[in-house]
Amino acid sequence: MTAPVWLNGAVVPAAAARIDPADRGFTLGDGVFETIAVRGGTPCRLEAHLARLARGMALLGLTCPWPIEAAISDLLASAAMRDGVLRLTLSRGVAARGLWPATMDRPTLLLTLAPPAAATSQARLVLCRGTRRNQNSPLCQIKSLNYLDNVLARAEAAASGADDAIVCNTRGAIAGASAANLIIEHQGRWLTPRLRDGALPGTVRQCLLAAGLIAEATMWPKTLHAASAMMLTNSLGITQACRFEGRALATRDDFRRRLLAVAE
């Protein structure tokens, strides 16, 4: 990480930024984050990201002692990067051991910038066997620092030569990809898993739903086996899937362009 970072009130070189070993973000995954595309110096869909962040903070009872939009502006002004990926991490900060100690310090707010994500033109997808998403936990509705089930899913995909794995919830319904929402073309309609099935409320997903381009549905592995095309959407882009479980999928360039026009 060569770009400067914003940490707890100041822009500092990445090499000088220190997370305390007792930070509950590190010890317990106690915090939330957002990943935001930056294009031409401007964070994309910032309002939607900040709204989701606020919902995560409310669920966890987290406050932020700094104005977040000003922190983002400060970092972007300090960095030479006009296009890239901004990550905002807010943890509960340093505390004594234990799940809920009597006193806790101020939260930790970290903003980092990374180069633009390499565009994946066509993703090979598999069905995740190793783990399930817990649609019964409120955590699946926020972007918490507890991302290890998704890491396991992605590692499973990599081990089988695929780019991503589609994760089921504990009932066996489809929840989404490891770090993206799934949309599928099924019997002529474009569908995406429901929030109550464990889908993350993605900012691009929300745009596409609001525009009437996709609809929510409960889907199962058999629904995916009957799908003609699939795409993955997240803050950083919309990627077509070329294969699911080894079966070739159709490409839908025109539809993808329509989605991008709405999401941008």
Added chain:
Amino acid sequence: MTAPVWLNGAVVPAAAARIDPADRGFTLGDGVFETIAVRGGTPCRLEAHLARLARGMALLGLTCPWPIEAAISDLLASAAMRDGVLRLTLSRGVAARGLWPATMDRPTLLLTLAPPAAATSQARLVLCRGTRRNQNSPLCQIKSLNYLDNVLARAEAAASGADDAIVCNTRGAIAGASAANLIIEHQGRWLTPRLRDGALPGTVRQCLLAAGLIAEATMWPKTLHAASAMMLTNSLGITQACRFEGRALATRDDFRRRLLAVAE
């Protein structure tokens, strides 16, 4: 934290120990930990803790570049503390952004010492309403850094004036307390939730099962409502519960002493 810590090969003052902001333990909860009681300068049940740590490392595909037992000895020799709580945290270390980047650095190994946990004589328990444990994820069988569902459960307990909350799994069966195994006296037998129901394989739980003092059972909220006594067991002790959902429970001092004798 005033005691020194052991970080990536060296004992350093806590104030000088730096976790990199790009450490996957901080950004994704990508790692494992153990909490180990230290009595008279000796870590308790170390073999069982290291065995569980090894299972967690195998699941996550984590390696450790340092001999862990030597690191523990180094830290204990450097610290003035003869009795306390040793926490070992192993994360996947610093990496570029993304769930599974092509290259990842060496893992991060951190050992910290804290004063002995304050003994809770009698715990008031409630049933957790806000979240569920995901018995379908392999993560519930290891001590991963994804502890936020447990944090939510504990915060819920605190908000209702209780000391801990008993968490159900996604099927509604009892999994355990937020950071302890649950044992209950039910119709004259002492029972503990099964691993397949989401119970953590606790080191004390394992001792008590091996000694035949408790037995595994699938239990439901109604089982708890019919229990005459309850205790919580974890690495740091065995605590009697005085109330469950406001109902008074019996104290079983003699049985607790038998358990402690086996677990020590």
